[in-house]
Amino acid sequence: MAAASGDDCGVRQMLRVLRVVFFKEAYNLLRDRRALFWLFATPLLMPCLSVVGGSFLMWQIARQTRGGLPVAVVNGEQISELILELEADPVLRLVDAPFDVEGALQSGELMAVLEVPPDADERLRAEEPLTLTLTSGRSGWLPDLAAISIARALQGYESDVLEERLAQRELSRAWMDPIRLERDTAATTGIAATPPVGEQAPSMLGSLFLFMVVVSWVFSSSLPLMADMTVGEKEHHTMEPLLVTPASRVGIVMGKIALSIIVSVVTIGMWSLNSLAYVLFLAFMPSDLGSLAPPASFRVGGLGLVLVWLLLLMLPLMVMVNGLVAAVGTFAKNQREANLFAGVLQLLLLPGTALLTIFGIGATPPPGVYALPMVGVLVAMRDLFGSGIAPQTLALTWGAATAYAVGSVLLAAYVFSREWALMRGV
Amino acid sequence: MIQTQQLTKRFGKLAAVDSVSFICRDGEVFGLLGPNGAGKTTLLRLLATVLEPTAGIALVDGLDVRTEGARVRARVGLLVETAGLYDRFTPREHLRFYGRLHGLDGVPLERQVEAILEMLEISNFADRRCEGFSVGMRRRVILGEALIHDPPNVILDEPTAGLDVMSTRNVRSLVTRLRDERRCVLISTHLMNEAQRLCDRVAIIHQGRLQAVGAPADLISQTGAANLEEAFVRIVGEERLRADLWKQERKHRGCRFWRRLRGKTDA
Numbered sequence: 016m017a018a019a020s021g022d023d024c025g026v027r028q029m030l031r032v033l034r035v036v037f038f039k040e041a042y043n044l045l046r047d048r049r050a051l052f053w054l055f056a057t058p059l060l061m062p063c064l065s066v067v068g069g070s071f072l073m074w075q076i077a078r079q080t081r082g083g084l085p086v087a088v089v090n091g092e093q094i095s096e097l098i099l100e101l102e103a104d105p106v107l108r109l110v111d112a113p114f115d116v117e118g119a120l121q122s123g124e125l126m127a128v129l130e131v132p133p134d135a136d137e138r139l140r141a142e143e144p145l146t147l148t149l150t151s152g153r154s155g156w157l158p159d160l161a162a163i164s165i166a167r168a169l170q171g172y173e174s175d176v177l178e179e180r181l182a183q184r185e186l187s188r189a190w191m192d193p194i195r196l197e198r199d200t201a202a203t204t205g206i207a208a209t210p211p212v213g214e215q216a217p218s219m220l221g222s223l224f225l226f227m228v229v230v231s232w233v234f235s236s237s238l239p240l241m242a243d244m245t246v247g248e249k250e251h252h253t254m255e256p257l258l259v260t261p262a263s264r265v266g267i268v269m270g271k272i273a274l275s276i277i278v279s280v281v282t283i284g285m286w287s288l289n290s291l292a293y294v295l296f297l298a299f300m301p302s303d304l305g306s307l308a309p310p311a312s313f314r315v316g317g318l319g320l321v322l323v324w325l326l327l328l329m330l331p332l333m334v335m336v337n338g339l340v341a342a343v344g345t346f347a348k349n350q351r352e353a354n355l356f357a358g359v360l361q362l363l364l365l366p367g368t369a370l371l372t373i374f375g376i377g378a379t380p381p382p383g384v385y386a387l388p389m390v391g392v393l394v395a396m397r398d399l400f401g402s403g404i405a406p407q408t409l410a411l412t413w414g415a416a417t418a419y420a421v422g423s424v425l426l427a428a429y430v431f432s433r434e435w436a437l438m439r440g441v
Numbered sequence: 442m443i444q445t446q447q448l449t450k451r452f453g454k455l456a457a458v459d460s461v462s463f464i465c466r467d468g469e470v471f472g473l474l475g476p477n478g479a480g481k482t483t484l485l486r487l488l489a490t491v492l493e494p495t496a497g498i499a500l501v502d503g504l505d506v507r508t509e510g511a512r513v514r515a516r517v518g519l520l521v522e523t524a525g526l527y528d529r530f531t532p533r534e535h536l537r538f539y540g541r542l543h544g545l546d547g548v549p550l551e552r553q554v555e556a557i558l559e560m561l562e563i564s565n566f567a568d569r570r571c572e573g574f575s576v577g578m579r580r581r582v583i584l585g586e587a588l589i590h591d592p593p594n595v596i597l598d599e600p601t602a603g604l605d606v607m608s609t610r611n612v613r614s615l616v617t618r619l620r621d622e623r624r625c626v627l628i629s630t631h632l633m634n635e636a637q638r639l640c641d642r643v644a645i646i647h648q649g650r651l652q653a654v655g656a657p658a659d660l661i662s663q664t665g666a667a668n669l670e671e672a673f674v675r676i677v678g679e680e681r682l683r684a685d686l687w688k689q690e691r692k693h694r695g696c697r698f699w700r701r702l703r704g705k706t707d708a
Contacts, residue, residue, distance in 0.1 A: 028544070035541040039527075046570075056524040252525030256586055259489045259519040261511040366492040434492050 030268040036262075036270025040244055044274065050240070054278060059286035062292055076160075083108025084126040084161040087116070093135035096175065100168040101129075107164050117193050120152040123347030126161035127151040129169075142180065206324070207403030237279040238361050242353035244271045245344030249440050258437060265428040268345075272337045272424060279333055280326070324399050324409075329417035332392045336360065338423025342430040369393055382408060386415035442466050442625050443488055443594055448497035450483055450649075452574045457483040459649040460497065465627050465642075467593070470620050473629040474673060477692035480649035481629035485596050488627070489519040501594055515543065518587035522599040528572040532563050532582045535571070536589050543590035557585045560618075561688075562611065579606035581593060584615070594625045613639060633670035643669070667676065 044050055083105065089112050091098045101107055111127065119125040132138070138145050144256050146264040149165060151158040181188065248254040257267065340357055346427040347353035372393040376384060385391045395412040404412075430436045443465040450458040457480045465471035466558045473481045486492040488499055490510040499506040501513045526535060536554045545553060561581045566574075571582065573646075579601070587595065600616070601609045616639055619626050631637055636643050637657045645652040645660070653660060653676045659668050667671035 031544075032542065039530075039538050042534070043527060043529055125604070221607065251527065252521075252523050253527060255486075255491060255521045256519070256524050256583065257542070258491050259514055259521075259587075260539060261514040261515065261540040301529070397463070 025263070029263040029269070032262040032266025033270040033273065036267050037236070037273045039153065040271055040274040041240045044240070045276070048341060053398075054240070055285065056283060058282060058289060062289055079157055080106050080160070084157055084164075085110045085124065086127045086129065086161050086165060087112035087125055088129045088131060089116075090131040090133050090135065093131045093133065094139070094172070097169065097172045100172050101165065103438070104164050104168055107161060107168075116150075120150060121154075123152060123154045125152065127165060129165055139176065190257065201402070203403035205403045205405040206409060207399060207401070235332065236355040237275040238340050239280055241275040241340040242344045242347075242357045244275070245341050246347045246350055246353040249348070250350055254437060264432040265424070268341055268427045268431050269424060270339075272334060272341060272427070275337045276330070276333050283329075294330055325396070327413065328392050328396055328399075328416070331413065331420040332389065334420035335388065335416065335423040338420065338427045341427035345427065345430045346436040348440060378402065382411060385412040388415075388419045392416050442502060443518065443627055444500045445488070446498040448484070448487060448499050449495050450492060451495045456649050458487065461646070461649075461651050463644050463651065464652055465624045465625050468620060468623040469629060469641045470624055470626045470639055472636040472643040473627070473646055474631065474633065474636050474643050475629075475646040476631060476677075479646045481646055482598055483649075485519065485598050485629055485647070489517050489596055490514055491519075513686075515590065516594055518590065518592035518595045520584050520587045520595075520597045520600055522602055524583045524586075526571040526574070526582055526687055527582065531568050531570055533558065533567045535582055536585050539586040545590065553589060553591065557588055560588075561585050561615070576603045576605045578611075580604060580608065584612070592624070593609055594627070595619055595625045598629050599631075600628060600682055601630070601632065622668055633668070637669040645673055646674050652676050655658060
């Protein structure tokens with residue numbers, strides 16, 4: 016008979032319990048295939064599915080446009096330069112217009128037909144307006160691709176005609192564009208994820224969308240997990256055996272929170288890598304698909320800085336929210352009660368706070384706002400993506416968030432050691 | 442040794458344990474006998490520091506459960522009747538986990554795990570996940586968790602509830618073994634023949650109050666009964682036991698009524 020160590024030093028014992036509980040929860044999670052699927056399947060499969068889907072799409076485009084898409088031009092001899100442009104397009108193959116054009120379009124024998132008026136040459140020379148008619152088939156996406164290619168060729172031809180007319184009148188292209196608007200944004204102050212000057216900053220993306228997405232990424236996975244790890248002990252009737260060990264209550268709660276946060280960080284890391292892969296992919300896209308590319312300031316250069324600051328601000332926030340969920344999960348009688356709170360937090364409180372931050376708090380709030388729980392971190396993130404934030408304000412935000420995180424963990428540990436909470440539902 | 446003096450636990454107005462005093466010595470099996478709802482489990486939870494006493498004193502090896510909770514827990518092994526297992530863990534992993542929470546590690550932990558596996562005859566399913574285990578298998582693993590830190594005081598709440606004949610025999614022989622190892626064993630049960638066979642002394646508890654304490658043979662002779670069951674009925678009083686049953690039945694019916702009513706409203 017030997018009673019085990021109830022006399023272990025406080026902090027050392029707490030850290031040992033933290034490690035033991037963390038690994039126990041981690042093993043439990045690693046063996047729960049359903050939870051793993053919901054946590055990691057989407058970010059893991061998304062790039063693979065995108066690659067497979069993208070490759071399939073490319074392959075189909077290459078296969079179906081091999082040899083060119085058949086298009087016909089009626090009265091093409093009227094504008095021979097346009098015909099040359101169309102012939103130079105690798106996607107298109109010019110064919111003679113059949114007798115039954117409508118039937119050819121319906122059967123898919125022809126993808127599109129461009130109808131040029133019989134007096135087109137004359138009208139162009141007389142500088143009269145000229146209207147061409149483009150009719151495309153309706154079978155799938157190939158007629159649309161042909162129509163886009165024809166429109167692009169026509170645009171090039173139209174530009175040439177315009178240049179010629181301007182040259183005849185000794186006018187430059189700028190004459191056509193008497194007033195121009197150049198957009199710029201004010202310089203950032205302090206630390207900012209966007210470039211300090213020059214390029215147009217993606218303020219809408221930064222202040223409205225991006226951090227709400229990040230917040231939802233972080234909490235969507237960890238909150239149900241945290242609730243399950245605490246109230247799950249009650250539901251599986253393992254709470255009491257756990258309580259009759261001399262293990263530190265703070266250690267137990269911290270072990271659970273640590274796993275929840277690591278899962279969050281892994282999930283957010285995977286999503287960030289996905290985003291990085293997307294950015295890199297679009298950076299190497301051909302220039303004519305540039306409209307799909309992200310704003311310049313969010314290309315690879317700024318992303319590293321964004322991630323570092325994001326993690327720095329999110330970590331105490333995650334600990335705080337997980338601590339609250341741990342406290343409520345410990346108090347909850349069953350999974351339903353715990354999920355109700357996690358749901359309210361996830362679907363109402365967090366988005367509500369985010370919306371309040373975006374629309375309710377001005378551009379230069381007093382420093383106290385940065386010290387408010389949850390709101391402070393969100394305002395700091397908004398500033399980080401927008402006009403920038405002074406280092407001392409960032410330190411204040413981080414310090415306040417850390418204090419709330421510690422408070423939240425202590426609250427969870429307190430609830431975990433109270434019989435009124437533990438015996439509910441046991 | 443476990444000792445209580447005027448130990449009381451109230452939940453609101455209800456006194457679940459009311460001024461209970463007894464001593465359970467080392468090398469003794471002490472039984473708590475009582476009908477359902479008598480306060481036996483609450484009393485055991487108080488001694489294992491899961492609940493906090495409202496009044497009175499409880500000492501485990503001289504340590505106060507109120508002020509020295511962690512040290513008391515290190516000296517107590519508690520088998521809870523309703524305890525469960527982590528379904529994705531094997532019995533060996535359960536024992537390791539609880540051993541580590543008790544501060545064991547490395548070779549001593551492995552040695553203790555092997556000893557428990559062998560003692561409770563768990564070895565042949567020690568590396569299978571607990572999902573799908575029978576009641577007997579689960580109970581043995583939970584008992585192993587309670588004994589992993591080799592506690593000098595063992596508290597067993599209804600240790601044979603729901604077990605088959607062979608598992609019951611195993612548990613009984615284990616209790617005898619624990620007594621032979623000079624541990625203090627406190628058992629709660631409502632099975633009179635089990636108490637008569639296993640316990641050196643028993644305490645009869647009813648509505649949170651201790652009605653009688655003594656060796657089973659002494660209680661039988663004092664009441665002039667033929668066996669412990671009859672002695673128990675005479676001590677508590679047949680009318681009071683019937684009243685208890687009626688109360689429980691009424692409570693159960695009330696719950697059913699409200700459940701049914703809620704179901705209809707939901708529908």
